[in-house]
Amino acid sequence: MHTDYIHIILADDDEDDILFFTDAFDELKINTRVNTFNDGEELMNYLNDDESLMPDVLFLDLNMPKKTGIECLREIKTSDKMSGIAIAIYSTSASEEDIEKTFVLGANIYIKKPNDFKKLKKVLSEVVSINWQYHTNALNKDNFLLRL
Amino acid sequence: MKLFLKFDFNTVSKKVLESKFNELNLEYKILGFGEVELLKKIEPEEYLALNESLNDYGIEIVESQKGILVQKIKDAIINMVFNEDTDLKVKSSVYLSEKLGHSYGYLSNLFSEITYSSIENFIIIQKIEYSKQLLLNTELNLTEIAFKLNYSSVAHLSTQFKNTTGITPSAFQRIIFKRREIAQKKPN
């Protein structure tokens, strides 16, 4: 457990969204390290590498080329090494059913990408802080569901 | 096949601590959740070794006095929420200042300073956490849970649940049960 910073990964194929995301964390002044990947395959290659550092929170866009967010989610949840990672779905929109489906598949957080940068910052900081709560306050991670 | 476990974190933590302290031959006394008194002076090397071995379990030694007090506040809140004997009708501010011997204003400021969130928020998180456990592991329905956790109404609990987690209690219950169903179908 690295206590000096929070390791965050975002997998999203949209440049603008990556820009908003990294900008938001820059402005939040939380001690974070953000890695980004442009598609699911790239992400999984990284995660499957033994050398790689596992993230504290993984943000997954659902619509990605090569490997969709759902496929990544399934793979991660079946892997012993990765199943502990807190997963935040980071998507444009979905129906209630689709949201429930991702939760059932093992996602912990579902974020609908906000329309407003301020809101984005608020949402991301909330994710990090609640995730932190789960780490530090003996909360049951299996029951960690959050929708923002 | 998957098993679903209900943890008593107190006991688990206590067992972990006992084994670790025994491993390093330290004389100790567990005072409460997250509080251990060392009965003999500890050498710096021993302290580092203890810290390292506890870190494996995600346990940290909180160093500062403020940090210790915050931990005590958290322990008190967890105890208050999860312990069935405590009277939830007593105001939490009164309960905390009585139990920890400081004014609630002091505790509240200290807590915000260290954790970047409020005591009230922490209490809510713990209460929602407890209600999650009750939803999943008991036959109690939401009304009974609301009563048990001293909410003024079911609506109050479900609003707070929704505000904290973004989903309704019934959706939460449904999702976790579906997860278990899927896990049980998979031969593991």
Next chain:
Amino acid sequence: MKKKYLVQSTSFLRFILLLSLFVILVIGGFTYRHISNLTDSTEVVIKTYKVNVELEQIVSYLRDAESGYRNYIATKDTFYLKPYLNTYKKVNNSFLRLKGLIEVNSEQQENLKVLKILTDSLFSNFSKTNVFVKNDETNTEAFKTLYFKEKIIIDSIRRQSTVMFELENKLLNIRQKENQSDLQFTPLFFYSVLLATLILIIIAYNKISNDLKNIKAKNDQLLIFKESTNQSEIIGNHGNWIWHIDSNKFAYSDNLYRLLGKDPQSFEATFDNFLKFVHPEDVDKFAEDLDKMIDVEELPVTNYRIIQKNGSIKYLKAYAKAFYSVDGQKRLIGNTSDITDEIESILTLEEHNLELERNNKELSAFNYAASHDLQEPLRKIQTFISRLEEKEGAKFSDSGRLYLERIKSAAARMRLLIDDLLQFSRTNKPDKEFVSADLNDLFENAKQDVAEIISEKKTKITCDNLPKATVIEFQIQQLFSNLLSNSLKYSKEETVPIIKINYTKVKANDTPDLLKASKSFYHKITFTDNGIGFDQKYAEKIFELFNRLHNKKEYSGTGVGLSICKKIVDNHKGYIFAKGEINVGSVFTVYLPVN
């Protein structure tokens, strides 16, 4: 019913015939008996006369003998003894005859015996007295005694014969009386038996004529039926055929020829001739089906195609069943109908349906894709605007800031539209799961969805206890939350919004709204508010997509929310109605079927 009647009729006639035969036999028997009785009684009369004649003869012989004997005694001339000597023989012959005649009657037998004894004693007396006469001692006392005795015996004989005679007459009388009564009864008996027979025959005749009438009526009906069958075959495009299995002969109805595109009875009805019309691709199957039919005695409906002489292809459907006639001959009675129109209309319908389904799918896919994919660029525009405003806002001129505000609100409006459209297209997806759900939970969730506005407007919401129902959970929650948000959106500005949700279970028959409903029971849920209401003339329009009753400056609706409600209720095979009164409020009534 008719069959039973016929059976009854047949057995009834058989019964009448047997009865008549029996009666005739009885009459014959009786007649024979009577005639033989008659003959018997005539014989008895003759016999009685014969007995009387014999008796009289005996008496007269004896009288002759006696008178001759008296003369002999007086004259001593042996000439007078001659009758006496003849008499003995004659009397004995008469006795023999009498004995034969009166065998049956014991009393008369006894009498005869007595007469015989008397006669014998007379003859012995004669012989005795004869001795005296020969010796000429006729003056002796002994002779006189004997002579006297002789007289007594003759008198006795006379008496005895009279007794016998009378007895015989008496017997004759009795017999004659018996015969007479017999003869008297006979004609009456014959008459009544004949009468009974006559009645039976009349009944039988009546029966037969009734039956004949029935048969004639049935025949008429049969003719009518045949004609109407002909007509219905023409109208209904079907024909029938009979296959005499034993003789392997076919008979086709006129219309069957027409179905094949031929004039009635224009070729010989045979299996091979029929097969010539069957579509080459269907020949094997058709022949196979027909073979099967002989074994199983019932041809399940079989479909095949034929090609008419002019080349047009027709779809035929045939069904046949084995039928055994009274004489045990096996026949297959079949019916073949031309279902070309049916098949063709089904095919076109299927095609249309597919096309419709395709169009619908495309449309909803388009709708979904459009609204879903439009979200992303819009979100970016909005986020960039927010960045621009935050970072560069200060540098803008007043008009620049105004434009920015306008862009912001236009984008926000677009967002609203896209969100609603997306929501609408989601309710359009067909593959939804119906589950049993507590509507109270769904209503609570719906309230959570709009909790912010509820508390903001300090809305009072009361809700009856709702039932459990089999629904698409997300959609019903959406329905409730749309209705709530509709009431909240169109609330009066200075009044605390009050929304009442009432529930009753209703019977479709008793509810005017549900006259065309397919189920018998419905959950009726009403949402009543005290908002601005609407003119009742728009009650149906408000459910149409993009239909708005208000300027978008006044109220922020997109005209999609209630369309979604309608869609959801339609998906549940329910009904939704709106009732409004301007400045008083509106009532939305939802009917969901009770499963």
